[in-house]
Amino acid sequence: MGIEFYLFILINGLSQGMVLFIVASGLSLVFGVLRVINFAHGSLYMVGAFLAFSLSTLMPPGSLFSFLMLMLLVPPAIALVGLGLEISLFRRIYGKEHLLQLLLTYAVLLVLDDVCRLVWGGDIRNVARPEVLAGSVEFFDLFLPTYNVFILAVGPIIAIGLWFLLYRTRYGNLIRASVSHPEMVGALGVNVSRVMTATFMLGCWLAGLGGVLMAALANIDLGIGMEKIIECFAVVVIGGLGSIGGALLGSLILGVGVAFIQLPLSRAAIVFPYFAMALILIIRPWGLFGKPER
Amino acid sequence: MENSQAGYQNIIIGALVVAALAILPFILARFGQTGEFWIWLTTEMIIMALFATSLNLILGFGGMVSFGHAAFFGVGAYTVALLMKKAGVSLPLALIAAPCVAGIAAAIIGWFCVRLIGLYFAILTLAFGQLLYMVAFQWYTFTGGDDGIHGIPKPEFLDPTNYYLLCLIIFLVSFLVMRMIVNSSFGLSIRLTRENLDRAKFIGINVRRYQLINFIIAGAFAGIAGGLFTELNRFAQTEFLHWSRSGDAIFACLVGGMYSFVGPAIGSSILIFLHIILQQIHQSLVEIWAIILGIILLGVVLFAPEGAVGLYLKLTRKSEK
Numbered sequence: 001m002g003i004e005f006y007l008f009i010l011i012n013g014l015s016q017g018m019v020l021f022i023v024a025s026g027l028s029l030v031f032g033v034l035r036v037i038n039f040a041h042g043s044l045y046m047v048g049a050f051l052a053f054s055l056s057t058l059m060p061p062g063s064l065f066s067f068l069m070l071m072l073l074v075p076p077a078i079a080l081v082g083l084g085l086e087i088s089l090f091r092r093i094y095g096k097e098h099l100l101q102l103l104l105t106y107a108v109l110l111v112l113d114d115v116c117r118l119v120w121g122g123d124i125r126n127v128a129r130p131e132v133l134a135g136s137v138e139f140f141d142l143f144l145p146t147y148n149v150f151i152l153a154v155g156p157i158i159a160i161g162l163w164f165l166l167y168r169t170r171y172g173n174l175i176r177a178s179v180s181h182p183e184m185v186g187a188l189g190v191n192v193s194r195v196m197t198a199t200f201m202l203g204c205w206l207a208g209l210g211g212v213l214m215a216a217l218a219n220i221d222l223g224i225g226m227e228k229i230i231e232c233f234a235v236v237v238i239g240g241l242g243s244i245g246g247a248l249l250g251s252l253i254l255g256v257g258v259a260f261i262q263l264p265l266s267r268a269a270i271v272f273p274y275f276a277m278a279l280i281l282i283i284r285p286w287g288l289f290g291k292p293e294r
Numbered sequence: 295m296e297n298s299q300a301g302y303q304n305i306i307i308g309a310l311v312v313a314a315l316a317i318l319p320f321i322l323a324r325f326g327q328t329g330e331f332w333i334w335l336t337t338e339m340i341i342m343a344l345f346a347t348s349l350n351l352i353l354g355f356g357g358m359v360s361f362g363h364a365a366f367f368g369v370g371a372y373t374v375a376l377l378m379k380k381a382g383v384s385l386p387l388a389l390i391a392a393p394c395v396a397g398i399a400a401a402i403i404g405w406f407c408v409r410l411i412g413l414y415f416a417i418l419t420l421a422f423g424q425l426l427y428m429v430a431f432q433w434y435t436f437t438g439g440d441d442g443i444h445g446i447p448k449p450e451f452l453d454p455t456n457y458y459l460l461c462l463i464i465f466l467v468s469f470l471v472m473r474m475i476v477n478s479s480f481g482l483s484i485r486l487t488r489e490n491l492d493r494a495k496f497i498g499i500n501v502r503r504y505q506l507i508n509f510i511i512a513g514a515f516a517g518i519a520g521g522l523f524t525e526l527n528r529f530a531q532t533e534f535l536h537w538s539r540s541g542d543a544i545f546a547c548l549v550g551g552m553y554s555f556v557g558p559a560i561g562s563s564i565l566i567f568l569h570i571i572l573q574q575i576h577q578s579l580v581e582i583w584a585i586i587l588g589i590i591l592l593g594v595v596l597f598a599p600e601g602a603v604g605l606y607l608k609l610t611r612k613s614e615k
Contacts (some may be wrong), residue, residue: 025331037413090597098412099359099570100595103548107591114584204463241413271428278421282406285414 006140009259015148017255018155019214024235025162025227027245032179033199034094034243039105040085043231044204048078048211049220056127056215057154062239064130067216075208082204086197089277092197109225117222118197127215149174151213155248158206177201234273239279241289248287315340315462316387319455332453334526339566340458340465341522343559346473346546348515354552356508362423363476363516366396366405368430368535370517373386375443375530376436379560383552385449389464396517397507398424398511406507409489420537424558442531446524461522466517473555475511484508535559545587548594551601560602 052070052135059066064270085108093101128134129147136143168170178195186192210228212219235254239246254273262269286292318336322329349363370392377383377391403422410418430437437443452460475481487494487501494501524530533539543562550561565587572579572586579586598605 081385089592089596098416099353100599102359102416103544103591104595107588107595110584110588114588117580133537166311172483200421203377230420233420236415237417268432271425271432274425278406278418278425281410281414281421285410 007142008144009263010256011152012145013237013256013259014252015151015155015255016215016259017045017252018151019210019217020228020231020235020255021155021251022158022213023207023210024232024239024251025158026203026210026245027207028242028244028247029162030203031236033175034090034196036090036094036101036105037241038203038231039102039229040108040112041203041232042225042227043109043116044078044081045207045211045214045228046116046220046222046225047081047112047226048074048208049215050116050125050211051077051121051208051213052127053125053214053220058261061128062131062134063134065135067127067130068234070094070127070212071209074212075205076262078208078211079201079205082201083197085204086200090200091197092294109229112264113222113225116225120222122222124213124219124221125136126219127212129216133216135168147216150215154213159244159248162285166244169207171195171198188279231273234277237277237287240287243287246289298545308503312466318457319458320405323455329501330454331536333458334568335570337458337461337526337591338523339563340461341519341526342543342546342562342566344465344468344522345516345519346543346550346558346562347555348519349540349543350547350552350558351472351476351484351508351512351515352554353547354554355481355488356484356505358411358505359544360407360509361416361417361537361544362407362419362426363512363543364535364537364539365423366513366516366519367451367523367539368426368530368532369399370396370520371431371530371534372437372520373517374521374524375446378446379443385452385525389518389525392521393514396520397514399517400510400513401506404513406505408505408509414461419493420540423535423537423540427532428536429512430532430535434553437532442529444529446528446530448525448528452525458524464518464522468518471557472511472515475492476555480504480507485507543592547601548599549601551588551603551605553600554603555602556603564602566569 023041023045027038030036030038030041052074055070055073056066068242089104089108091102100163133147133150135146136148137146138147164172174185174190174195177191178192182192185195212217214224230240231254235247236242237250238253239248239250258269258272259278261272280287307480312541315336319333322332322336345363345367349360352358352360352363374385374388374393375393377388378385383391403419407415407418407422431440476484483494483499483504486502487499491501520534523534541563543558546562546565547558548561549564550559551557569580569583572583594601600607
């Protein structure tokens with residue numbers, strides 16, 4: 001076991017971290033604008049993963065085209081689910097007590113998870129990787145799984161895309177303005193509630209995309225939603241709630257951390273997210289990139 | 295004048311409920327197997343009512359959402375299980391040890407948690423709760439891992455009826471003690487920290503210390519509930535510590551009404567009763583329990599955030615007018 005082995009672990013951890021980032025950035029974005037922590041975010045990601053599985057059985061397996069279709073179709077579908085949820089439920093609780101918000105999203109989680117169980121059952125599933133991405137690429141004498149490298153490319157694209165959207169477009173300006181001064185933005189004639197709905201849909205779109213990527217990266221089952229939401233909590237706590245850069249850093253720390261701790265202590269690795277989360281909350285409650293509130 | 299009249303009314307209703315609860319097992323005992331099942335079930339309801347009421351000290355009166363309350367329920371459960379199974383300690387001693395150990399655990403975890411407010415408090419309690427869950431899950435030699443601890447000895451005098459009565463008495467004593475705490479000057483200060491944290495600081499309340507003490511008290515009572523639950527089922531398992539159990543207690547508070555003292559106990563009983571009724575109607579209904587629970591929760595959050603007690607008060611007040 002030389003350097004190749006550790007590099008392999010690193011690539012694996014980083015690609016897990018990238019998927020985590022894509023999901024967690026959605027959670028963080030939604031929190032930043034709506035001030036609601038969405039417990040059901042992990043469930044939306046899970047619905048995305050299972051939807052990708054179902055659609056993949058309808059398409060010719062192994063072709064790059066079908067996989068790209070999944071990446072194109074599933075995230076908007078999840079965004080539409082999000083649209084329904086936002087209009088019918090979430091909109092009613094903005095600005096109310098944290099407790100009621102948490103419980104409402106927790107109720108949505110319960111319903112979504114159970115619907116998933118009824119529709120897809122408890123079997124372990126996955127999506128076949130397209131042949132182009134199934135092999136491995138040579139990198140300085142090392143053979144790395146192509147799919148992981150692909151995810152390592154997708155993650156930064158999403159990060160840059162989000163950054164561009166938030167800091168270089170009019171919509172991004174509206175989002176950021178709505179975060180700091182929603183009433184002022186409203187007074188200037190902007191439909192803030194539409195900005196909120198759009199942001200929520202974008203968050204769900206990211207959850208859906210994470211689901212598709214994960215379905216081909218590892219096996220999926222009914223536990224992944226719960227698992228991912230806790231990891232997302234850890235990520236946003238480590239990085240700072242509402243910060244996209246923080247979400248990226250937090251995800252990579254968590255992904256790589258878990259991958260390496262798994263080596264000597266396979267069973268202790270699942271404790272790592274909780275441990276990291278508790279540690280950061282005690283030392284720096286607002287996270288590495290966040291700002292202290294009040 | 296009106297208040298004291300309402301007070302007398304409450305005392306009378308309370309006394310009637312207690313009397314009914316005390317007679318209940320003797321009536322149920324006449325129905326053989328089904329009766330025994332219902333005694334077991336009502337015992338569980340009493341224990342869970344105690345657990346929910348203890349959470350409400352933090353949630354309703356302290357205004358802090360804890361997703362880690364099951365940790366103390368679990369610590370109490372494992373304390374009783376380990377002491378009785380491995381150390382051969384008698385039931386009364388084990389039941390005294392349970393709140394003590396749970397209180398110590400709450401003191402350690404709470405010391406960190408009360409430093410944070412709002413969402414961050416909720417997430418940190420969740421993290422600590424899950425840490426304990428994972429420890430119980432992984433520490434095979436001590437806790438039995440995911441197998442749990444089975445075959446906890448049962449003292450001979452404890453038939454279902456006697457155990458029911460024991461739980462009822464412990465519940466009533468705990469309930470009254472918690473009520474005294476809530477109505478004491480300490481309890482009023484805790485309520486003030488919920489309503490206005492800054493003002494509480496201004497008038498010289500050491501907010502963190504008060505919240506920590508409140509957290510420890512709640513944890514200790516949750517430990518009693520956990521201990522009683524272990525002896526009822528005669529096993530302890532990691533599920534007792536899982537955060538979904540904390541979630542169940544939060545639902546109980548919400549459904550019953552977390553701004554009233556009796557609300558959580560009522561809410562917890564409603565939910566357990568509903569679950570069992572659905573099971574009696576058709577097994578398939580239990581399979582979609584999470585969906586049903588989710589829909590109930592949505593309804594409560596959106597339309598009746600003060601829960602069953604709030605609804606009841608609203609209705610009676612309307613009828614008086």
